[in-house]
Amino acid sequence: MTSNLRLVLSRVAGLFLLALAVCGGAVAQDQPLRMKYWLAMSHPNSHLFEVKIEVEAPANAKLDSLDFQMPKWSPGRYAVFDFAKNVQEFQAAAGICPPKSRCDMAMRPVTRVDDQTWRVPFMNSQSLTITYKAFGNDLSGTFSELDSRHANFNGGCVFMYVVNHKQDAVSLTINQPKGWRIVNGRTESKDQSEWQFPNWDIMTDTPTEIAPDWTEDDFIVDGKQYHLVVHSFGNEGGKRPALVRDIEKIVKAETAMWGAPEFDSYTFLVHFANDGHSNDGMEHLTSTQIIESGALADPGMSEDALDAIAHEFFHVWNVKRLRPIELGPWDFTRPANTRSLWIAEGITNYYGHLMQRRAGLWTDAKLLSTLSQQITEVENSPGSRLMSAEESSLSAPFIDDAVHAQQTNLANTSISYYPKGEVLGLVLDLLIRGKTNGKASLDDVMRRMYDEFYLKSPNATYYLRGRGYKNEDLEQMVSQVAGAVMSDFFKRYVRGVESPPYEEALGQVGLRFVREPRQPVAVGISPDENDKANFTIGRVRPDSPAADAGLEVGDKILFFGGLKITPTNFLKLLNRYKPGDRVALIVQRGARTMQTSITLGEPQILNYRIEEMKDASSEAKVLRVAWLNGR
Numbered sequence: 292m293t294s295n296l297r298l299v300l301s302r303v304a305g306l307f308l309l310a311l312a313v314c315g316g317a318v319a320q321d322q323p324l325r326m327k328y329w330l331a332m333s334h335p336n337s338h339l340f341e342v343k344i345e346v347e348a349p350a351n352a353k354l355d356s357l358d359f360q361m362p363k364w365s366p367g368r369y370a371v372f373d374f375a376k377n378v379q380e381f382q383a384a385a386g387i388c389p390p391k392s393r394c395d396m397a398m399r400p401v402t403r404v405d406d407q408t409w410r411v412p413f414m415n416s417q418s419l420t421i422t423y424k425a426f427g428n429d430l431s432g433t434f435s436e437l438d439s440r441h442a443n444f445n446g447g448c449v450f451m452y453v454v455n456h457k458q459d460a461v462s463l464t465i466n467q468p469k470g471w472r473i474v475n476g477r478t479e480s481k482d483q484s485e486w487q488f489p490n491w492d493i494m495t496d497t498p499t500e501i502a503p504d505w506t507e508d509d510f511i512v513d514g515k516q517y518h519l520v521v522h523s524f525g526n527e528g529g530k531r532p533a534l535v536r537d538i539e540k541i542v543k544a545e546t547a548m549w550g551a552p553e554f555d556s557y558t559f560l561v562h563f564a565n566d567g568h569s570n571d572g573m574e575h576l577t578s579t580q581i582i583e584s585g586a587l588a589d590p591g592m593s594e595d596a597l598d599a600i601a602h603e604f605f606h607v608w609n610v611k612r613l614r615p616i617e618l619g620p621w622d623f624t625r626p627a628n629t630r631s632l633w634i635a636e637g638i639t640n641y642y643g644h645l646m647q648r649r650a651g652l653w654t655d656a657k658l659l660s661t662l663s664q665q666i667t668e669v670e671n672s673p674g675s676r677l678m679s680a681e682e683s684s685l686s687a688p689f690i691d692d693a694v695h696a697q698q699t700n701l702a703n704t705s706i707s708y709y710p711k712g713e714v715l716g717l718v719l720d721l722l723i724r725g726k727t728n729g730k731a732s733l734d735d736v737m738r739r740m741y742d743e744f745y746l747k748s749p750n751a752t753y754y755l756r757g758r759g760y761k762n763e764d765l766e767q768m769v770s771q772v773a774g775a776v777m778s779d780f781f782k783r784y785v786r787g788v789e790s791p792p793y794e795e796a797l798g799q800v801g802l803r804f805v806r807e808p809r810q811p812v813a814v815g816i817s818p819d820e821n822d823k824a825n826f827t828i829g830r831v832r833p834d835s836p837a838a839d840a841g842l843e844v845g846d847k848i849l850f851f852g853g854l855k856i857t858p859t860n861f862l863k864l865l866n867r868y869k870p871g872d873r874v875a876l877i878v879q880r881g882a883r884t885m886q887t888s889i890t891l892g893e894p895q896i897l898n899y900r901i902e903e904m905k906d907a908s909s910e911a912k913v914l915r916v917a918w919l920n921g922r
């Protein structure tokens with residue numbers, strides 16, 4: 292509605308004036324606000340980030356109040372964490388103080404509307420200044436950490452958005468402790484402390500590191516700038532130059548598949564936390580956060596970091612730009628629900644591994660054993676036969692690092708969309724290669740999805756280019772690229788819970804699929820890893836001899852067939868038996884010691900192995916070389 296029209300309308304009858312009032316409010320809400328965010332950290336050891344938000348409404352807007360909201364979760368990690376729990380000392384004042392000046396501001400009353408929302412009335416002013424503190428003491432791809440060593444923040448748990456104005460442009464100014472330097476994936480100049488973002492979503496997509504002692508190594512691929520920012524809390528052992536070279540190889544392998552990315556520069560923010568537990572990776576539009584629990588000098592730590600980087604960098608295309616329709620812009624008042632994380636995360640996991648082979652960092656044997664491990668995990672999980680790839684995606688809020696105060700049966704009923712999507716990606720890729728005699732592959736499916744949904748579709752929302760896809764879109768694209776109707780595959784293995792056709796797929800590239808029992812007999816229990824001395828049951832498989840015998844998690848097995856049993860001798864003891872044998876047990880449950888027995892079953896847990904067929908056809912060998920090298 293324009294202001295001229297408002298004048299004309301103001302001359303008409305009262306009924307219309309009422310309509311105008313309602314309508315006028317709605318229009319004013321849609322007008323963008325001017326929003327400036329300020330972040331300070333004057334007492335690092337308090338772990339309190341100090342946030343100030345200055346909001347100016349347009350001169351003609353009639354706004355009663357604004358709602359400031361803390362997200363319940365943040366993109367890329369789907370468990371609900373309720374970041375509002377770490378907010379304190381929320382205050383609101385009328386007006387905006389000019390920078391570097393003292394001014395007495397009239398305070399505004401604050402109403403806590405619900406668990407995540409604070410409401411502030413304008414009361415005849417056109418601008419507001421909000422301040423609050425956010426506690427952060429976790430180094431991760433989702434949470435934030437402020438301490439005497441550094442500030443590392445992810446915006447979702449620090450910055451509130453203004454309800455209905457998440458799409459408005461925002462600026463961010465950071466006041467860091469003296470001597471600390473700021474870096475993120477949108478840093479354009481040295482000593483930069485202020486950023487402009489097109490909207491709140493992009494601001495929170497820009498994790499930032501602030502410390503006196505991070506290092507930066509740069510390289511260029513296809514004219515694009517890459518920055519490796521490393522903050523090491525332990526010895527590097529001189530391994531950083533090799534790490535930079537290996538990251539460059541991964542970037543080259545992945546851009547060889549996708550083509551040059553659309554950004555001008557990209558930043559890998561890597562922490563070697565050296566604390567034995569912090570471990571994470573998180574994708575962003577022009578950066579990634581990688582956190583390793585050891586020191587770079589530790590054996591295997593560089594390889595771990597590269598594995599995470601190969602995965603996160605693939606997300607530049609798959610999920611950050613080519614994305615499921617539900618993933619952006621987001622509703623942060625409830626968990627995300629998408630059927631497509633098996634594509635966004637699982638297929639990314641598949642390529643993260645394959646790309647390390649294509650980059651020359653992994654041997655064929657390393658790739659095949661890694662893929663075998665993923666199949667072994669999926670096929671031995673009882674949840675695989677209960678939960679489909681789509682249901683697994685929908686269950687992300689329960690299984691993606693969610694904390695459960697209530698006991699759950701998820702260990703028996705769920706399967707992660709990471710390995711499930713990875714094995715589906717592998718099987719789809721090899722089937723397409725076979726069906727097209729090597730003329731097409733899953734690489735083509737992904738590229739064409741990126742082209743159609745990200746590059747060529749009109750922008751569906753304020754958030755990003757293009758539009759999100761649905762599972763059905765991928766199904767159609769797979770059929771198009773494979774030149775064959777693939778709906779049966781999606782029905783049985785994506786929406787259904789059948790095992791995908793591993794033999795058929797691996798056979799296309801001259802690989803054999805081998806299954807072997809892990810143990811001679813099935814019992815259906817595994818020890819609780821927290822109890823090293825006793826065999827305390829950590830898990831009971833449903834439909835197993837242990838479940839039939841009434842054994843429960845927490846039971847201590849003292850004697851197995853008359854012999855003392857420990858977590859270490861358990862597997863060796865099983866070698867004395869064959870399926871059908873009846874074994875006497877002495878079990879301690881709480882304060883009670885009981886005698887019982889168990890009838891051992893046919894092996895349930897299998898090891899899966901992928902090996903080269905000695906008699907593979909030359910055609911299959913050609914397909915294998917193309918798959919491994921990306922042609």
Ligand SMILES: [Zn+2]
Nearest residue numbers: 441443502522
């Ligand atoms: Zn740091």
Ligand SMILES: [Zn+2]
Nearest residue numbers: 602606636639
């Ligand atoms: Zn991922």
